[in-house]
Amino acid sequence: MGKLYDRLNQDIRFIEGLNGCMNCGVCTAICPAAEFYHYDPRVICDTVQSKDEKLIEALLRSETIWYCGECMSCKTRCPRNNTPGFIIMALRKLSQELGYFTDSEKGRQQFAIKRAIGENILRSGYCVNPDIVSPQMHPEQGPVWDWISRNTPEIMEKMGSNYKQEGVGGMRTIAPEVLAELNQIFEVTGCKTMFETIEKHSKHKADELGIEISDEGIGNEYFMTVFTDNNGTHNS
Amino acid sequence: MNNITQHIIIIGGGPAGLEAASSLGAAGYKVTVLEKEEQTGGKLRLWYKLFPDFRPSAEVQEYLANGQKMNSPEIITKAEVISITPEIDYQKVILADGQIFTADVVLIATGFQVFNAEKKEEYGYKIYDNVITSVDLEQQLKSGDAVKTVAGEIPQRIAFIHCVGSRDKKVGNIHCSRVCCITGVKQAIEVKEHLPKAEIFNFYMDMRMFGQNFEELYIEAQQKWGITFIRGRVSEIAENIDGTLQLKAEDTLSGRPMKMNFDLVVLLVGMVPAVGTDAIGKSAGLAFTAGNFLASNDTHFNQNETHTPGIFVTGTCREPLSVAETLTDARAATVRIISWLRDKELKSNN
Ligand SMILES: Cc1cc2nc3c(=O)[nH]c(=O)nc-3n(C[C@H](O)[C@H](O)[C@H](O)COP(=O)(O)OP(=O)(O)OC[C@H]3O[C@@H](n4cnc5c(N)ncnc54)[C@H](O)[C@@H]3O)c2cc1C
Ligand code: SF4
Ligand code: SF4
Ligand code: SF4
Numbered sequence: 043m044g045k046l047y048d049r050l051n052q053d054i055r056f057i058e059g060l061n062g063c064m065n066c067g068v069c070t071a072i073c074p075a076a077e078f079y080h081y082d083p084r085v086i087c088d089t090v091q092s093k094d095e096k097l098i099e100a101l102l103r104s105e106t107i108w109y110c111g112e113c114m115s116c117k118t119r120c121p122r123n124n125t126p127g128f129i130i131m132a133l134r135k136l137s138q139e140l141g142y143f144t145d146s147e148k149g150r151q152q153f154a155i156k157r158a159i160g161e162n163i164l165r166s167g168y169c170v171n172p173d174i175v176s177p178q179m180h181p182e183q184g185p186v187w188d189w190i191s192r193n194t195p196e197i198m199e200k201m202g203s204n205y206k207q208e209g210v211g212g213m214r215t216i217a218p219e220v221l222a223e224l225n226q227i228f229e230v231t232g233c234k235t236m237f238e239t240i241e242k243h244s245k246h247k248a249d250e251l252g253i254e255i256s257d258e259g260i261g262n263e264y265f266m267t268v269f270t271d272n273n274g275t276h277n278s
Numbered sequence: 279m280n281n282i283t284q285h286i287i288i289i290g291g292g293p294a295g296l297e298a299a300s301s302l303g304a305a306g307y308k309v310t311v312l313e314k315e316e317q318t319g320g321k322l323r324l325w326y327k328l329f330p331d332f333r334p335s336a337e338v339q340e341y342l343a344n345g346q347k348m349n350s351p352e353i354i355t356k357a358e359v360i361s362i363t364p365e366i367d368y369q370k371v372i373l374a375d376g377q378i379f380t381a382d383v384v385l386i387a388t389g390f391q392v393f394n395a396e397k398k399e400e401y402g403y404k405i406y407d408n409v410i411t412s413v414d415l416e417q418q419l420k421s422g423d424a425v426k427t428v429a430g431e432i433p434q435r436i437a438f439i440h441c442v443g444s445r446d447k448k449v450g451n452i453h454c455s456r457v458c459c460i461t462g463v464k465q466a467i468e469v470k471e472h473l474p475k476a477e478i479f480n481f482y483m484d485m486r487m488f489g490q491n492f493e494e495l496y497i498e499a500q501q502k503w504g505i506t507f508i509r510g511r512v513s514e515i516a517e518n519i520d521g522t523l524q525l526k527a528e529d530t531l532s533g534r535p536m537k538m539n540f541d542l543v544v545l546l547v548g549m550v551p552a553v554g555t556d557a558i559g560k561s562a563g564l565a566f567t568a569g570n571f572l573a574s575n576d577t578h579f580n581q582n583e584t585h586t587p588g589i590f591v592t593g594t595c596r597e598p599l600s601v602a603e604t605l606t607d608a609r610a611a612t613v614r615i616i617s618w619l620r621d622k623e624l625k626s627n628n
Pocket of ligand 2: 062067083123
């Protein structure tokens with residue numbers, strides 16, 4: 043398997059992202075995730091540059107690496123030209139590959155993202171579109187969303203989009219040859235392998251927890267569990 | 279000694295240039311100082327009291343002026359050098375107005391320039407009224423008036439931000455400017471003396487207290503004056519609706535991001551090489567340090583000689599230095615210049 047640190051070093055984002063952190067705290071001070079979560083990008087940089095395998099493994103299994111919103115604010119400010127957001131990307135990928143992500147509540151949500159956004163895009167060409175965002179699953183959309191979802195075609199027409207029609211414009215149906223191309227891109231870039239890895243480890247976890255899991259889609263207990271679980275410790 | 283005919287041109291009449299001029303003058307050499315401003319003295323004219331002992335800057339200027347009285351070098355002001363052309367046996371020094379001077383040796387002592395804090399946009403200098411630099415504060419202290427906010431109020435809470443324009447790849451300056459930490463300590467104490475009720479916070483990454491009595495002053499700032507030092511670099515400053523300032527940093531020792539409000543923020547601006555030094559260095563074929571200061575030909579044995587024979591460097595045009603270090607460096611340059619000139623003379627007599 044090789045050392046975790048060496049594996050991180052094979053990721054171009056990691057090589058780009060870490061050029062000797064001096065622990066100044068600028069990234070943490072600007073980081074929106076650090077404001078809300080128990081999260082400190084400076085500490086993450088310092089942990090990985092310590093090359094301490096135990097600490098890196100703990101990080102890969104932790105909630106911490108899933109708090110970053112990848113907003114890249116840290117990139118704009120770091121006086122050493124580091125990009126903690128890139129380091130997090132590399133850590134996440136390694137955590138996915140090793141299956142460590144299933145050890146944390148936030149990490150397990152990788153499964154929900156894969157099943158929702160990941161399958162949406164391959165099926166419809168959209169990560170997210172109004173048909174996919176159900177009011178029950180997304181209370182954060184507010185009460186208006188229920189009304190919108192019941193009147194989508196009319197509203198979309200009023201907004202000037204080409205909802206579910208062929209041709210050009212927003213909300214159009216994505217042509218089959220474009221979808222085929224998208225699928226191919228996911229194939230050759232390794233995304234599909236990544237999806238399979240997430241599936242494999244998630245199924246393993248679901249079995250371990252004795253929770254029902256399906257082969258695809260979001261209609262299964264494991265999906266709902268990882269989507270809604272909140273142990274309440276993330277901001278403390 | 280009276281038969282010495284060799285001529286040395288010193289570019290820059292700051293502490294480095296003036297101290298070298300007196301030493302070389304005392305050794306009997308003909309010296310010409312070319313200073314671009316109307317007056318000599320360099321940055322000393324901007325400072326009120328000097329670290330580490332609060333000696334009035336005027337006293338050091340007086341000391342330098344006395345040196346000139348005894349050994350009267352030729353001092354030409356309003357003489358801005360733009361380039362040097364090294365010839366086989368002498369140096370040609372060219373001024374902005376087209377005048378040309380020649381000499382056996384040129385000593386570059388063009389000093390530094392204060393980092394332009396506007397480049398660090400996220401700190402809001404010249405955007406938010408109550409964000410000032412250490413240079414602005416020095417002017418306020420020198421004027422004798424109380425330190426005030428733009429609205430004319432007594433600031434209750436004041437922040438000093440370390441490393442502004444230094445140790446920062448984003449602005450292209452990776453070097454440490456060395457004097458700003460101690461300047462921050464000195465100014466924090468001076469402000470506290472004026473405003474005993476004010477709360478003062480210094481935001482630093484490392485306290486670089488390298489000089490004699492620096493650490494002692496740092497301890498005094500904490501113990502006697504109650505100044506708080508927070509280890510965290512400031513990421514940004516924003517103005518509140520009432521004109522106070524909100525500052526974001528991480529207290530890295532407790533691992534917490536924080537937002538604090540201040541009435542006045544002082545940016546401890548660092549040093550960059552003076553404008554024009556780059557062009558002068560290039561014209562003379564000199565090398566540069568990573569911080570774009572003029573490089574010497576040896577970091578240990580010979581900090582004042584360059585790779586171009588007959589061209590020497592001293593003071594803050596080669597690296598950030600305090601006044602005391604600058605004066606020492608200027609005298610060291612003098613010794614090197616004298617031995618170089620003697621060698622040259624011996625060779626030409628043989
Ligand atoms: C905010 C701040 C506060 C400081 N406070 C202190 C303190 O309290 N105590 C202390 O020990 N040190 C202090 N320092 C450091 C101190 O200012 C320097 O050590 C000192 O000024 C260096 O002298 P210098 O001669 O090398 O450069 P300068 O003082 O910069 O002098 C250079 C001279 O060269 C002239 N010149 C430049 N280019 C040309 C040209 N092309 N042609 C002709 N002339 C030219 C300039 O006009 C200037 O007169 C402080 C520095 C800063 C930034
Ligand atoms: S801003 Fe850069 S140098 Fe500072 S703590 Fe973050 S990663 Fe390290
Ligand atoms: S990219 Fe991540 S670590 Fe960087 S500022 Fe955004 S949320 Fe914070
Ligand atoms: S002397 Fe202090 S404030 Fe100045 S650059 Fe160095 S560490 Fe930063």
